[in-house]
């Protein structure tokens with residue numbers, strides 16, 4: 094029984110043109126993301142007791158996932174988690190503002206400085222993976238990268254912003270010009286959603302801190 098499923102994009106495939114092209118979005122969402130979902134479900138079929146657990150919980154403690162499917166959960170579960178996070182954070186031409194932007198200025202010494210450091214991290218990642226802005230357990234923002242489909246919850250980090258830098262995310266339009274794709278990404282960040290994720294993470298962390 095398929096437990097995890099691929100949600101439709103919350104916008105049209107061509108909604109991010111010209112920054113991210115329609116064909117890339119169709120293949121990326123309909124083929125690549127679908128494959129992560131299918132392979133995750135196939136792995137979980139062997140362990141139905143895990144299938145009912147939220148994906149985030151499985152990724153947060155991979156050592157508790159049976160060894161025979163641990164790699165599949167890490168790669169395909171991570172792939173599903175990362176892409177499910179990514180799609181709804183994209184929207185064209187949303188002004189960068191809100192509490193998260195204030196926090197970025199305070200943390201990185203300016204919004205442009207943040208952009209530069211995030212872009213450097215994304216451009217410098219060797220091979221396939223993701224660049225992230227995450228919140229750590231001290232309610233601080235950090236820029237980091239993960240290889241392949243490794244997901245922030247596996248490091249106890251809460252994703253606030255993420256960028257897929259696998260070639261499948263940009264090759265049709267940008268070929269080897271990853272920096273141009275990264276530059277284009279800054280035009281399609283839904284800052285309203287990023288701000289909501291930031292506020293949510295802040296209040297969740299405060300609750301956790303209060304319980305400690």
Ligand code: MN3
Pocket residue numbers: 121125176257259261262
């Ligand atoms: Mn991808």
